[in-house]
Amino acid sequence: MSETITQVASRARQAANVLALATRATKDAALEAMATALLDQQEAILAANAADVAKAEGAGTPAHMIDRLRLDAARVAGMAQGLRDVAGLPDPVGEVLRGSTLANGLELRQITVPFGVVGVIYEARPNVTADAAGICLKSGNAVLLRGSSSALSSNTAIVAVLRAAAESAGLPADIVALVPGEGHDAVKELMRARGLVDVLIPRGGAGLIRSVVEESTVPVIETGVGNCHVYVDADADLEMALAIVLNSKTHRTSVCNSAESLLVHQEVAESFLPLVVAALQDAGVTIHGDAPFAAFDGVVPAGPEDWDAEYLSLDISAAVVPDIAAAIEHIRAHSSGHTEAIVTGSQAAARRFTAEVDSAAVMVNASTRFTDGGEFGFGAEIGISTQKLHARGPLGLPEMTTSKYVVTGDGHVR
Amino acid sequence: MSETITQVASRARQAANVLALATRATKDAALEAMATALLDQQEAILAANAADVAKAEGAGTPAHMIDRLRLDAARVAGMAQGLRDVAGLPDPVGEVLRGSTLANGLELRQITVPFGVVGVIYEARPNVTADAAGICLKSGNAVLLRGSSSALSSNTAIVAVLRAAAESAGLPADIVALVPGEGHDAVKELMRARGLVDVLIPRGGAGLIRSVVEESTVPVIETGVGNCHVYVDADADLEMALAIVLNSKTHRTSVCNSAESLLVHQEVAESFLPLVVAALQDAGVTIHGDAPFAAFDGVVPAGPEDWDAEYLSLDISAAVVPDIAAAIEHIRAHSSGHTEAIVTGSQAAARRFTAEVDSAAVMVNASTRFTDGGEFGFGAEIGISTQKLHARGPLGLPEMTTSKYVVTGDGHVR
Incomplete structure (x- = not known):
């Protein structure tokens, strides 16, 4: 017994x-x-x-x-x-x-x-x-x-x-x-x-x-439930943004600190969207996008459930937002509170994003993949x-x- | 509406x-x-x-x-x-x-x-x-x-x-x-x-x-649920022990950091019990005691439920224990994890009690009533x-x- x-x-x-x-x-x-x-x-x-x-x-x-x-x-x-x-x-x-x-x-x-x-x-x-x-x-x-x-x-x-x-x-x-x-x-x-x-x-x-x-x-x-976002601000260095989006999404897809959602400020959408769509698709990622993203070949139109999805796979939801306030509002509505990243050259935007986003970790110009006990120097988690x-x-x-x-x-x- | x-x-x-x-x-x-x-x-x-x-x-x-x-x-x-x-x-x-x-x-x-x-x-x-x-x-x-x-x-x-x-x-x-x-x-x-x-x-x-x-x-x-204990060790200064027991029990009875249970080492029972029974009864306290305590006039024999009781009134449970290990064991079995106090002159006993008693606060030669944001200097709680x-x-x-x-x-x- x-x-x-x-x-x-x-x-x-x-x-x-x-x-x-x-x-x-x-x-x-x-x-x-x-x-x-x-x-x-x-x-x-x-x-x-x-x-x-x-x-x-x-x-x-x-x-x-x-x-x-x-x-x-x-x-x-x-x-x-x-x-x-x-x-x-x-x-x-x-x-x-x-x-x-x-x-x-x-x-x-x-x-x-x-x-x-x-x-x-x-x-x-x-x-x-x-x-x-x-x-x-x-x-x-x-x-x-x-x-x-x-x-x-x-x-x-x-x-x-x-x-x-x-x-x-x-x-x-x-x-x-x-x-x-x-x-x-x-x-x-x-x-x-x-x-x-x-x-x-x-x-x-x-x-x-x-x-x-x-x-x-x-x-x-x-x-460990992570619906992590990367927000590309109007003042972002677009090369840096591309590297951070790719790393956050594709470095390892099955983990909680991988990115599941991409938000892009409308001011840089015209120049950034072609770059990021091509790079993500080259890496085998399926994009579930809003209307501006869905205008690209191969992008799947996003349904309401996509904004809350933790894919843990080569999928990402993606949307264009009118401003940083809308990005923060979107994150408040859909984030699981794990990790969100902003890519920006603006000190004011970085300060606002880190103050207003209520998640366990907030990254400025760094991949979401860094939220990790080993990476943080804690030795074990x-x-x-x-x-x-x-x-x-x-x-x-x-x-x-x-x-x-x-x-x-x-x-x-x- | x-x-x-x-x-x-x-x-x-x-x-x-x-x-x-x-x-x-x-x-x-x-x-x-x-x-x-x-x-x-x-x-x-x-x-x-x-x-x-x-x-x-x-x-x-x-x-x-x-x-x-x-x-x-x-x-x-x-x-x-x-x-x-x-x-x-x-x-x-x-x-x-x-x-x-x-x-x-x-x-x-x-x-x-x-x-x-x-x-x-x-x-x-x-x-x-x-x-x-x-x-x-x-x-x-x-x-x-x-x-x-x-x-x-x-x-x-x-x-x-x-x-x-x-x-x-x-x-x-x-x-x-x-x-x-x-x-x-x-x-x-x-x-x-x-x-x-x-x-x-x-x-x-x-x-x-x-x-x-x-x-x-x-x-x-x-x-705030407090079944707080005072343990009077073999090496206690009995005058000090008396003051701490009285203060812990009677200073204010309706609060969570008041004492609800008294444990006395058998080596000092003969000299301490007459003192503490008289002093508590003078203060209007009803003692719910084990056999050694119940031998005194006016002490009510304790039932099993007394050891877990949070009276919040002029009542206290009381028992004689063979040694500090038995006191710690009793506290582990019955405490709500709020505050326990030891009265002792022995450094070894104090060290052991503070290490082995698993409560939010452990007092050495001090009243249980000190567990309080104001008393701890936190200003508000x-x-x-x-x-x-x-x-x-x-x-x-x-x-x-x-x-x-x-x-x-x-x-x-x-």
Whole structure:
């Protein structure tokens, strides 16, 4: 008989109580042990993964999904290196965020502490299993992992290796566990485990994230839905604009920080549209355009749904706007609050756009693709938060902590 | 025909877009205008309040509830002074939390920005209407206020004054609005207004907070349920312990940072129990005790429900524990995560207690009553957060903001 989620979560909480007090030295030693163990036991992991891949192929899963699912020696080595990289990052726990002595002599300190137990719900790639475990371990959090059923054998093998390695380094095995059970009911139980699970982080498509937000009583950090815009201003350098649009759209299409929508100021439309339509089409991009764009061969007329679409493919919606105010208004109406970019030579336009656009990241003369924990220099990320509560933008180690006030007196009363 | 919540929230969002760009000078002028208007128009406010009080008296409302509801010239003056105090605090918007130049030359800044639209659901006291409006205004947030129906006339009068004052200072009136409609259905609509309302802050009893957490799809900051513990360690100065227990329990019983539970190390039980039982009983406190406490006259034997009770009255649960580990274990099992205090002369015990107790505030040799935005020197607070996401402890102005990354390049692509 398999364990219930409540049982697994209760043991994770016990483990979290121990982990919260672990020193950086212990946590880094555990990360190193996990990295070594992944490499030492890669045969077992690859065998488990081969079973997942065979099952997926038998079920007629599309090739690009199979590619996301498949592990090889290089990908296992990447997982191990990721854990070592996290070991090299500063410990986010125990930082004094505020400290002062109050007028009455009380000493006040606000100190970062782990959340406790973090649940991560994710799709497809089994390497997320090791990445999420490493970030949670370093930030002092026990983690309950819920991957996709297509990767169950791979994830089970990886978690077994990580748990044994944690124990060998003197930490409880239960700092990492898979959520037991099948299908949506198991996920639902995880989402209602308020009090046992402190934070839930869904990583995946818009449907997954919406269902977690709707149903969870555990606090959620939303990640990764990106309907990102590039706005080419009247004062843009058009060569620069072309490079930024192309990079934002085509550098990698399946990621949340790729551009999905292009807005062009009408003053530069006549000169810029022929350039950008040709360049995007040369790169294999299908343009879903408004009337000015749709006048070009091969451009598909945009329907209302295109302005809200996160294509994650070689598609982009495109419109001409009368001015920067209209661009900002369009973004307010349709953006998912991830990343928007302006290309402009005007200081006034840059200042206005960065002030008025309410997204996790606002780029000036740079590709939307830079919204990334690695690019921002944070060293590791568990996702990109598109919500306003707690953390916005790349979720690095500091964002995986909460804080506690420690107040010291010598008999102080009010 | 009254407006729908969606209409009111949409207008609040429009107003929030304007308010987010307002300078500190404009916001402070609006706060000053609001303070002046409250004083100038106090007759209308007091008349509206008198109608609420008469209605409550007619309905047989208990006297202490009537007292919370009642306004007088001093309380209106207090509301005005509160707004002026907030004007004097630093602007939390526009602070650079992180800033660096990346290896590729991109300039990265993480800047505080308002949430947008904040919903506040609260009970009884009409002065919260002005307090919440002031804190939200200063932090650049439009606010939707939902007070109790017993204070509807008072709140309507106060909000009318605040809206007119905001407009006189050049800000949209819609930065402050009451949530229309009656009963739980209206609250429910507010809780489902995801996308229009950015954050909901319930201020009130455990029942209100639980229902908001259960039903809201808008992100919530939980506030104010406090089952606070005082633990008297083996190494405590017993005079100090007595003063801290008394102050924590009796200084003000109806507030979330008052103590509800007392734990005493068995080594000092024999000497401390007679002192603390007598002192608490002299102060009118009913002790709900375990066996060692219940051996004293007048102590009521505690039932299992007492350990989780937030009495908010002259009652306290009390138990003898074998050691500090048992005290910490008891607190983990029963605390609401608000504030716990240890009284000890032992550095080792203080270090262990502050490390292992997972609450918003942990006091060493100080009363639980110090967990308060004013006492902590934050100048204003909208509540005490007992959750781990976003903010923990007193919610001051900085906690009423989120952040945005602004990234500036000169044509950077990946």
